[in-house]
Amino acid sequence: MELVFVSLKNDLMNFLYTVIFTLIVIIGVSCTEKNQYIPDDVFSIKIGSNVMKIYDTIDISLEISGEYNINPSVEWSASPGSILHTGSIVKFVAPEKSCIVSLEARIALKESIIIKTTDILVYSQLVILKADDMICDGNNEVSPAWRKFTDYIISKKIKTSIGLIGNSLESGNEAYFAYLKSLSVSGIELWNHGYDHEIRYLEGSGYTWEFKNKPYEYQKEHLNKTQLLAYTTLGLILHTFGAPANALDSTTLKLINETADIKVWFFGMKTDSKLVILRNIELEYPTGKPDFEKFVVNYRSDYDCIPVQIHPNSWTDSSFSEFEKMTDFLIGKGVTFINPYEYYILLNSF
Numbered sequence: 001m002e003l004v005f006v007s008l009k010n011d012l013m014n015f016l017y018t019v020i021f022t023l024i025v026i027i028g029v030s031c032t033e034k035n036q037y038i039p040d041d042v043f044s045i046k047i048g049s050n051v052m053k054i055y056d057t058i059d060i061s062l063e064i065s066g067e068y069n070i071n072p073s074v075e076w077s078a079s080p081g082s083i084l085h086t087g088s089i090v091k092f093v094a095p096e097k098s099c100i101v102s103l104e105a106r107i108a109l110k111e112s113i114i115i116k117t118t119d120i121l122v123y124s125q126l127v128i129l130k131a132d133d134m135i136c137d138g139n140n141e142v143s144p145a146w147r148k149f150t151d152y153i154i155s156k157k158i159k160t161s162i163g164l165i166g167n168s169l170e171s172g173n174e175a176y177f178a179y180l181k182s183l184s185v186s187g188i189e190l191w192n193h194g195y196d197h198e199i200r201y202l203e204g205s206g207y208t209w210e211f212k213n214k215p216y217e218y219q220k221e222h223l224n225k226t227q228l229l230a231y232t233t234l235g236l237i238l239h240t241f242g243a244p245a246n247a248l249d250s251t252t253l254k255l256i257n258e259t260a261d262i263k264v265w266f267f268g269m270k271t272d273s274k275l276v277i278l279r280n281i282e283l284e285y286p287t288g289k290p291d292f293e294k295f296v297v298n299y300r301s302d303y304d305c306i307p308v309q310i311h312p313n314s315w316t317d318s319s320f321s322e323f324e325k326m327t328d329f330l331i332g333k334g335v336t337f338i339n340p341y342e343y344y345i346l347l348n349s350f
């Protein structure tokens, strides 16, 4: 009898110890959660890409970094567009028109709400203007043709990228540098179009180009000279490259892959390390002569992205009006003008 009583007493004591221990743990945990400071930057919105096509669907999730044992509730909203499902992993459906979508995650913690936002560029078609051959002329002046073109782009609130020929930055022409800096401030992307833009035809030996059939060290020197000149005269790091006459070879591929600052390659060779913009439509027939009718015949609305190579410095007034017709046609189609490095950033901003 005494043994049974002792056993019951032990069981009761064990039970009480367990209850007390559990209570201590629960109180401890709840106090910790209550007082736990969780910095804002622990949370981030993970999204496959910040650029997507109309009607497309993309996965979005809330990422929590660090050693935090939390499971907050998340409320998503998108304007415009719609969110499917609830919780920390949802789907976003793009609207039917080109726009910038503001995506918001409201994260409810025990005693605070954290709001995270990101923008998504939704497009029906992307248009990248690739304007080649920026130089200043023999009198160290920017030509009226270039000024007319850049004034038009800015007044029309569209975008263009312009290929700088590096040796034009050696002249020490402050007015030219100020003009280029003002273009950059206006949202025009300046890119590396080689140093001397060599395209020569020699009787008997054919064409020679700056970046094709040239040794590695030669190509490297020419690419880097323009990078350095842009940095020292304009304070700009160029992120896009396009070879003169789009003439290049496997040596150029090796060089571009090794050049960390270059992220985008116009009409380049296939490589996983850079965004390569592929040529698919023309405005100029032949080079330097815009022809709107031919552009329309070859235009395809199902291309995701159309890079249009142009040479505004060689245009007459009638050439310019062909270009104006093209931009009005594209605006009517609801396209989005975008610059190459901006496109790269949006693709890689997650």
Ligand SMILES: [Zn+2]
Residues within 6 Å of the ligand: 132, 133, 193, 197, 243, 244, 245
């Ligand atoms: Zn060129």
